Amino acid sequence: ANPDKSYHLEFTLNSDELSKLVIRYLKVFGIKAKSLEKKGQHIVYVKDSAMISDFLSLMGTVNSLFKFEETKMIKEIKNNTNRLTNCETANLDKTLNTSFTQIDAINTVYKKYGKENLDKNLLDLCELRLKNPTFSLKELAEVLNISKSGVNHRFKKIIDMANKI
Structure with a gap:
């Protein structure tokens, strides 16, 4: 998913067994994933930005990792700026x-x-x-x-x- 909005990595699979296998493999690398079933599809997802970074690094997708980290830093800077502005205004x-x-x-x-x-x-x-x-x-x-x-x-x-x- 677009990290500008929220942090979300998702795998859509066609069986419960496969989703459980993906969760187990991710866990081996320290990535905690959750699953749900929606409209007959089995979805494995990760919401933690650090774990998504770890996954992108593990996959060797350097360009995607750098783009994700850049977006994450920009989002964090904007959030901190807004927080400080709100505090100063108050x-x-x-x-x-x-x-x-x-x-x-x-x-x-x-x-x-x-x-x-x-x-x-x-x-x-x-x-x-x-x-x-x-x-x-x-x-x-x-x-x-x-x-x-x-x-x-x-x-x-x-x-x-x-x-x-």
């Missing part, structure tokens, strides 16, 4: 949602108490957040030269102040 979404919550709380606190009535540490954090809405807590902590948990603690104070209003 992290950015989480950072931005948290940032918007914090900015709303800051604006509420500013309206109620005024900037001048805030503790300097809280005010510095508020101003930094307003100027850098995409910064993570880690980045804010680095700029303020405090720990990430310190930033988180200060934001909890700001959010608590906003929620009391």
Whole structure:
């Protein structure tokens, strides 16, 4: 089968005895195969990509083996890239949602108490957040030269102040 879609090596045979024989021979070479019967045909198949590579190597089909391995590497790179992109997107979404919550709380606190009535540490954090809405807590902590948990603690104070209003 086309490895671009899935990894699948298949033998279609006309008897159960022959399918069992093929499975036994493959097992001798460390290739685990399964079988099923479909429309009177006996199908022996292998789904594991490493075992398919082993089979192609065993058969001496060097060009097919290289093409299979190339396709497998490209597919793996694409999958890893997609996985990393999805993870980065999720992290950015989480950072931005948290940032918007914090900015709303800051604006509420500013309206109620005024900037001048805030503790300097809280005010510095508020101003930094307003100027850098995409910064993570880690980045804010680095700029303020405090720990990430310190930033988180200060934001909890700001959010608590906003929620009391």
